[in-house]
Amino acid sequence: METHTPTRAEAYQLLLAHNSNDSLIKHALSVEAVMRYMGRKFGEDADTWGIIGLVHDLDYEEFPELHCKKSPEFLREAGWPEEYIRAVVSHGWGICSDVEPLSRLEKTLYAIDELTGLVKAAALMRPSRSVLDMEASSVKKKWKDKKFAAGVNREVIEKGAALLGVDLTELISDTIMGMREAAREIGLAGAAQ
Ligand SMILES: [Fe+2]
Ligand SMILES: [Fe+2]
Numbered sequence: 001m002e003t004h005t006p007t008r009a010e011a012y013q014l015l016l017a018h019n020s021n022d023s024l025i026k027h028a029l030s031v032e033a034v035m036r037y038m039g040r041k042f043g044e045d046a047d048t049w050g051i052i053g054l055v056h057d058l059d060y061e062e063f064p065e066l067h068c069k070k071s072p073e074f075l076r077e078a079g080w081p082e083e084y085i086r087a088v089v090s091h092g093w094g095i096c097s098d099v100e101p102l103s104r105l106e107k108t109l110y111a112i113d114e115l116t117g118l119v120k121a122a123a124l125m126r127p128s129r130s131v132l133d134m135e136a137s138s139v140k141k142k143w144k145d146k147k148f149a150a151g152v153n154r155e156v157i158e159k160g161a162a163l164l165g166v167d168l169t170e171l172i173s174d175t176i177m178g179m180r181e182a183a184r185e186i187g188l189a190g191a192a193q
Pocket of ligand 1: 056057060067091092
């Protein structure tokens with residue numbers, strides 16, 4: 001198939017074709033929202049950033065053992081350009097792929113993927129159960145508590161922030177800001193839902 005520039009609607013359809021798990025879909029929407037926010041902040045194409053965020057874990061639900069291996073097949077079959085595929089695969093650098101994040105988009109995806117999980121866990125600890133009234137300090141307080149959100153790899157986030165050349169606290173604030181824009185869709189709008 002010839003490649004084409006994918007639309008957001010197409011990306012969302014593809015996501016739903018391969019994912020039915022509610023928390024995985026919410027994770028995809030969270031990463032999309034943060035990528036969109038960051039793309040805008042860096043003055044780049046927020047739509048492209050968001051689309052890549054939305055499909056970054058495309059293969060995970062169906063092929064957890066082949067994570068980062070099946071997504072390129074799905075995306076190639078759907079006619080997605082190689083630069084999108086490279087970006088998707090690079091989020092698993094050192095974990096499920098050997099593709100190093102090089103572009104600003106790729107470094108951002110690598111840095112914020114796990115961080116969205118930590119922000120979510122910290123938001124759910126709050127009385128409001130919301131990201132709308134939450135600040136970076138809530139996440140920072142839990143940073144060294146290894147038992148809290150134990151599945152979230154803090155080292156990957158720190159490595160990502162360093163790759164990107166941004167301050168960790170600022171990255172956490174930006175991730176919260178991005179997630180606020182999708183608070184309802186990702187189930188983190190608290191009582192306002
Ligand atoms: Fe992943
Ligand atoms: Fe992810």
